[in-house]
Amino acid sequence: MAKQNNIRTPIVCVLGHVDHGKTSLLDRIRGSSVVSTEDGAITQHIGATIVPIDAIKRMSGGLEKLALSVPGLLFIDTPGHHAFTTLRARGGALADMAIVVVDINQGFQPQTIEALQILRNYKTPFVIAATKIDRLHGWKVNKDEPFLKSFSMQNDRVRDLLEKKVYELVGNLSDLGFSAERFDRVSDFRRNLAIVPVSAHTGEGIAELLMVMIGLAQRYMEEALEFSVDGPGTGTILEVKEEKGLGLTLDLILYDGTIAVGDDIAVATQGGVVITKVRALLKPRPMKEILVEDRFERVKSVVAASGIKVSAPNLEGAIAGSPVQVVAGEPGPVIEKIRKEMEEINVHLSPEGLVVKADTIGALEALSKELENLNIGIMRAEVGPLSRHDVIEAETIKNPFYRALLAFSTPVLPDAAELLRDPSYSMVRLFEGRVIYKLVEDYVEWRDELKRKTEQQKFEQIVMPAKIRILPHCVFRQSNPAVVGVRVLGGTLRTGVYLATREGKRVGHLKSMQQNQENIREADAGAEVAISIEGATVGRQINVEDDLLVDIPEKHVKVLEMEMLSHLPISTQEVLAEFTALKRKEDPFWGK
Known part of the structure; x- marks a missing residue:
């Protein structure tokens, strides 16, 4: 026993x-x-x-x-x-x-x-x-x-x-x-x-x-x-805190050995592993949680396992979640051991992804794990405050959906905040929070909305398929430009497009469109509208009861077929199929 x-x-x-x-x-x-x-x-x-x-x-x-x-x-x-x-x-x-x-x-x-x-x-x-x-x-x-x-x-x-x-x-x-x-x-x-x-x-x-x-x-x-009371203390940092009268302190779980006032300890910081000396040890009162305790008692030494507060110089940049060890002999092996452990932080980095900052190793790993589960790339993940360098790096990311910074429970340094207010950095989005899943949800919501807007803008610039018929008794002007009444047989007719015959010959440019004497930009299948066509003369290039197709550029056909087809109404899909069949008579690979 x-x-x-x-x-x-x-x-x-x-x-x-x-x-x-x-x-x-x-x-x-x-x-x-x-x-x-x-x-x-x-x-x-x-x-x-x-x-x-x-x-x-x-x-x-x-x-x-x-x-x-x-x-x-x-x-x-x-x-x-x-x-x-x-x-x-x-x-x-x-x-x-x-x-x-x-x-x-x-x-x-x-x-x-x-x-x-x-x-x-x-x-x-x-x-x-x-x-x-x-x-x-x-x-x-x-x-x-x-x-x-x-x-x-x-x-x-x-x-x-x-x-x-x-x-x-x-x-x-x-x-x-x-x-x-x-x-x-x-x-x-x-x-x-x-x-x-x-x-x-x-x-x-x-x-x-x-x-x-x-x-x-x-x-x-x-x-x-069982443990050796005399063995050098080993623990894990829970939190790095500024305490009145003590300066920076470490909340520590000591899980093996003993730590005493005057001991040299090795601590992982953002600048590497440092050796410092324990100035004071404070224990929370029994039954009190170390993270919310407001009155501690000073002790000379502490034996594992225990939650303690350590006061020591040179704790700037100490990393929560990292190991701490009492140095009993040569510091070299202890420094190397901690350095190696710090290199094994479990975050998978991608060539393209977000810049992620957190206040502790555990939180950084957890945030990264959550992003990884959603197939969201991480370009850089670090413990510490959000810096000017982070903002500059995020701004250079090519993919606009990754041009974001995620900061979990960590401060934004003043020069970084100033840069984020600069109009030239308006494309960089900062997400801050103290609840990880909420932080990730906020980013995903922003990314999806940005994707939706980008898609919408892209689709608005695409020349849409349409088929029209020139109506009898509706020639209002023969040329310069020709103004005729038409019925939209299928698809969506927009201004600014070129029109072609069913043989594929381009006949002119649709300059403007009116319905009930009001200018409109687009008309759907079934609508009857008056259109002006530059470069066409009724009786030469076009005639009453001619069917005309919108002449869609080849690049736009690729987008329509590859990305938009399932979103198009059936009538629009049919007009697109008619137009591409016409073009592919001469070149089977046109628009593919």
């Missing part, structure tokens, strides 16, 4: 579908209300909360008599939307155990399955928290009671409904290759997944959820949680 001081706090990752209540569950455990402060009520950065073993004992009751060596649980609240697959994978690698949150009423969603695949890939033990039991029809709330006690107080219909919902989850998990059962029926937690029904809103089932997590850690993970 490992000694108590050599057992570190297990890191617990909380995963699941958006809106299924992950942050609400943690809020219940730590008695806070973080969810209301998040943009769109979706967690956008990993938060860390330490829940000490005494607090877990108080909440769980049934643990009082057990001799526990685990000092508590460190919860990481991972971001909620499916865009964060990559960051969750990073979280999965960091975590010792996980809670997968599933709304018992909605069951498995695509994101839930993503979470399970990540945990399977990383071989991370986990528990299913089946949340929102208080929303089951007819559920009688028993605030903060253990699930089994509350369940026994429900009527038969409600108990049957819950059993049915739990077995639906068991079936879903079985389809995915997992053997699962309700927690109180599991005899071997190594072989079977435990499903714990809970309510974050009422606190029901929270006691058993914590008991199962502690039990898993205690029974099956003691060896994995």
Whole structure:
């Protein structure tokens, strides 16, 4: 059995579908209300909360008599939307155990399955928290009671409904290759997944959820949680923050070893890996989340696993999501290790694509993953503020649909903002936001609207097919220009086009068109209009009851046939086919 001081706090990752209540569950455990402060009520950065073993004992009751060596649980609240697959994978690698949150009423969603695949890939033990039991029809709330006690107080219909919902989850998990059962029926937690029904809103089932997590850690993970107290500390930066009286600080998850005031640490920055010295260490109070804690206590050293704030000089440009390591001997190998890890940021770049900026590695990877899923290219992806150089680079992108900048939770530097106001950079569009999926949606909406307008402009300039017949008793002028009444037999007749006979001989230029003595620019099939034709004389080039076709340039025929055909009315398609057949008598490949 490992000694108590050599057992570190297990890191617990909380995963699941958006809106299924992950942050609400943690809020219940730590008695806070973080969810209301998040943009769109979706967690956008990993938060860390330490829940000490005494607090877990108080909440769980049934643990009082057990001799526990685990000092508590460190919860990481991972971001909620499916865009964060990559960051969750990073979280999965960091975590010792996980809670997968599933709304018992909605069951498995695509994101839930993503979470399970990540945990399977990383071989991370986990528990299913089946949340929102208080929303089951007819559920009688028993605030903060253990699930089994509350369940026994429900009527038969409600108990049957819950059993049915739990077995639906068991079936879903079985389809995915997992053997699962309700927690109180599991005899071997190594072989079977435990499903714990809970309510974050009422606190029901929270006691058993914590008991199962502690039990898993205690029974099956003691060896994995053993660590060397004297080993150099290793962690991951959650956030880089300016703090009053301290300057720039790092919010850090220490997941191995020890870090102390005076230690040299290696930190990844935008300018490369720097070595700096720890000036102060601050710990959030137990049960408080590091991202929203306003009062910290100063400590001399911290042992893993823990969420801590580190004050040190030269942290400018430190990159959130990157590794931090205490330097115990020669700095060279540590610098090289971190540099290599930073080079492996999971973003696929394209020769043509967007310029993407974000405040953390995790967010950058997640944003890039979301764009990649939509087949949107990324030319450059970097952590840091949006600079003048980014704007200049975006302006040079040839494809107008990629002439955009995406900035997630990162500032726009003043010289970049000034450049974006310059009329010569009006073609560059900036998208800013703190919710990734909204940022991507905004860009896609803009791109699609730009495509629609571009297509519309292109189609407006295309010479459209049309066929007309010169009407009897409607010759108003014989020449210079000829003015005649015509009926549009098919297609769309527009001014500014050339007309040709059915033999393909060009006869003149359609200068203007009138209907009811008003000038018009176009007329559809069935309309009767007066037209003026430059270069034609009635009785020579044209005659009453002649059928004339619009003489379409060869380039325009290619566009009509390749890009527009399905959008054209049947009558227009028929006129186009008649005109191309005429041209292809002499040259079979004309317009192809």
